[in-house]
Amino acid sequence: MERRLAAVLAFDMVGYSRLMGADEQATLAAFDRHRHTIFAPRARQYSGRIVKTTGDGALVEFSSVVDAIRFAVEVQTDLERDNAGREPDRQFRYRIGINVGDIVLKDGDIYGDSVNIASRLQEFAEPGGICVAGSTLEHVRGKLDLSIQPLGVKQVKNIAEPLAIFKVALDEKAGALVTSLVSPARPVKGKLAAAVATAIVLLVATVAGVWFWGSREAEAPPPLERFAYPLPDKPSIAVLPFINVGGKEEQDHLAMGMTDDLITELSKVGGLFVIARHSVFALGDTARNIREVATELGVHFVLEGTLQRTDSRVRINVSLIDAITGSSMWAERYDRQHADIFVVRDDVVRHIISALAVELSEGESELLAQLPTENLEAYDYYLRAETEGFLYSDVHTYRRSLSFYQRAIDLDPRFASAHAGIARVAVDVWRNDYNLIWSAAVARKIAYDAAGQALRLDPKNARAHTVLALIQLVDGRPVEAIDSAKRAVTAQPNDPEAIGNLALVLAHTGDREAAKREIEKAMRFDPAPSANFQLLAGVTLYTARENERAIELLESAPGDLPDNEPIAEYRAAAYAHQGDLKKAALSAAELLALFPDTNLTYYGYLYDYWREEDRKYHLDGLRRAGIMQWPFGFEGRDADQLQGEQLKEIVANRSWVGKHKNGTEFFQYFDSAGNTAYRSEHTNITGVVEVRAGQLCENFAGYFMDRWTCGHVYRNRDDRDGNLAYVHVSPQALKFFSPQKP
Structure with missing residues (x-):
């Protein structure tokens, strides 16, 4: 199991059950709005990862406790503004707890005492407040100018040792920390990205995907009237080509395959509208922002990601963006064995379906559960x-x-x-x-x-x-x-x-x-x-x-x-x-x-x-x-057309030697049983022939979709194409020839 040191932040909506009982729809809508417009954007700004959400809260992982506390302060400030003008019993407030410690990673989730402590700390916070463990403050001493107030040493459920708990005051000092959302530059796609990735592969290995957590807020949401097509009446999504950040061209097909696989899987869901793979790949190597993609393809949501394979492992970063609001619906980082590629794909599909609130039929659930192959x-x-x-x-x-x-x-x-x-x-x-x-x-x-x-x-x-x-x-x-x-x-x-x-x-x-x-x-x-x-x-x-x-x-x-x-x-x-x-x-x-x-x-x-x-x-x-009835506009005279016995005579035990109108020389043999063999510079085939109502009909197995075709034979009165005696016109060719006995 993978372990690492991390700052863990837990938050929970205050009075969730009461609010749900009073107005379920408004409560759910409020949490969804906060998640999309406050929690996710702020997490991306501070390189945080929303590990999971519950019905009324979430768990967020940060690599820096300074970033975790700044996130908490700014989130509570944003929420205070959101509640402005609401009746006190209709306000939506959250408690936040922060702890630093060793965590265990498994299947994208995090575990350990540090996680449990963060969850318990938020219970000691006031509505709209922030609590941190005493050990956590040691990591921010001298780095943040905040008013910290002790709440005493408390015994926390399921934790053996009592904890010193402190409150972060949301006063003027905290207000001075609040900033506007900042977006890191988005990486360049295509060949340039591959070249750069080659030079900084070690950096990519440690921070791949960080740009997903903060790259979109600077983009203004597109006005609906600017969309190239009316938005569908169901959630619409475009899966952008995954970027191969490893820089190895031989891995390009894996990035393309992940894109194609996600499109294929999502296309099985009738409750979604999914743009086809050719249209997303047709966007080319030119870097485009989400607004341009959404307006050009006429979709509400855009999924983008990166993929890097190193030996037996694969690192995948993925982010689902609401192009209307510019906010992140969901984002995740995966560091798995290559053998888990289908697990990652299925997890991404599941989260997209969940984030867009799409209901699956029983048949769709079965289709999505199938693995294409275990090899x-x-x-x-x-x-x-x-x-x-x-x-x-x-x-x-x-x-x-x-x-x-x-x-x-x-x-x-x-x-x-x-x-x-x-x-x-x-x-x-x-x-x-x-x-x-x-x-x-x-x-x-x-x-x-x-x-x-x-x-x-x-x-x-x-x-x-x-x-x-x-x-x-x-x-x-x-x-x-x-x-x-x-x-x-x-x-x-x-x-x-x-x-x-x-x-x-x-x-x-x-x-x-x-x-x-x-x-x-x-x-x-x-x-x-x-x-x-x-x-x-x-x-x-x-x-x-x-x-x-x-x-x-x-x-x-x-x-x-x-x-x-x-x-x-x-x-x-x-x-x-x-x-x-x-x-x-x-x-x-x-x-x-x-x-x-x-x-x-x-x-x-x-x-x-x-x-x-x-x-x-x-x-x-x-x-x-202007297309004519026969090849090269050939028109034969009735008087020159061979009929009945005359036609049979030149195809029974005869060989035709001649050339096509285009100059290709050919040889064709007919036996008395109706079999024929044709040979030219590039063709050697056998077939059968029949004389039907004054026409010579041929069938060559495997050619012209196995169809019989019929044509006429004329005397070459005009001496066209040399001294050849006859002209055979069929749907497939115009041939000049003289018959010979074997």
Whole structure:
């Protein structure tokens, strides 16, 4: 157990039971007001730590008895002003006792005779008065000019030796000590903070977190009309990125992980409004005060903290600030074994919920009680995966995320969130056809299996339900998709990812008004969304026929997606439906530059799971923007089109040798049983073919989301692209070739 010398201060409201009986609501409100506007700010000013509060009092620890006495004098002076004008029987007064001695620390609390003595000393104080032990005065002799009056030697309950007790007179000398609240400078965040921390690591180790106890009172509370958004009708909070004060970059993921974990846990509470992680991380390295954060994100409360890991221990400081009043709601310092990281997280969540007076449902209590994993190494790899996959800005970040998630699963096969992480990456790969990682078929299977495994381990895993909803939507199972999407939101009601995907599902199943409500709600939780989320929101609003708002989102989406084609695609169609054909054409040109094979037939197949009216709406918008029916605007003459037996003749036991419109050479073989093999410089795949109503239809397993696609074959009468005899046009390519017998 850790021991140290400390000044312990205990205070208690006088006549608490009588006051509660007379007016319970007013008494509770008074104590809450005193705690937020007097006790907590003054404690921070003198580097004190409010160890715990009771219904009518609190226990505070100071490293200096001089600071403890100054705190007591100023608090009683503040309370005297607060009581001015009240009837004597309606005044709220407190007794204070102070003692210095050895204390024992355990789980954030303090114990020992010194603590008990402080609690007993306050009982000897007058209402509004201060009592100290004689031994305590030895530490302030010559340091404070106060009038001290002896009260005699008293026998104190549960303490063996009698104590000499003294009273601190609240006279003119005491009044001369009273000061205004002073705020130490707030440390700089980001890279500069890391550099400074490296140079002063020994200092950080001893005083890390002190700035939390006095850094906020100088900030003026923001006027409500200056908030970027109306405040929600429930307690709203933003968890700022924890600062890694150790200065070691390899520990950055722990600080980010603590931030992300707290956001995730708080997001499970329906009685809270929690800003999404991307929006808080989007604040960047620039140091901002609480007022700026609160007004920019539209929240009432802000949580901030620091984290430092040294070997097997972790030091965490955390503070919950009321941005309206500028006062501290709660603050704490933790010095624990790294193995206790979940205990610290749960304690912080519990204190936030308590400080904001949020009632938990039985289901929420169960969710918050769950540990993600008991294997800390697995958890560490999970945090690395989440950090890598935060933006999914390119194929490499997807791959790194997958490797970290898999390592976490290797260490703990029952780690549900790690399985859900793999499912999320896989469903993105599948839906966006990033076949540099997996083929579509493989990605879909991995997404489905991983989501299923996550739900077997944790039936309320929101991310896994979201993945299933997307698979069910594309599979043409709308009722199941809606149910899964709603389950995700129920499990995590503050999660914009879950809410946004519910909105997308609702838009594609025809409930446009509900889709618009849900996507706006999701964006309120994530006011500075990632490019991925802006694209999702833009597509949802476009599908719901809110083109102006969709264009706004699609235009502002940063160009850091692995594939920017969808932004140009939907923007082109939205501008066309708005009647701005000039901007529609510009977006269509951008789309063609990114994806030269772009054509309406391709999108007709790709979106075959859409409702028919939505698919026609989209294709019409793209057509009006200038997108052609076939790749490269190809138009064949009917007289040149191969039909029936002519078409069968060139695909049965034949090899095609030729090149694509873009110049890529290819070879494709067809046997008499309907099998085919295709090879080019970068591709080697097999599939099946059929001749249907004058069209050649192909299916390559794992490509184009396993869809069959059909196209035409024409004689190359215009001798385009050399002496090749035929042209094959399909939704995916324009190929020139000559058939050869094997």
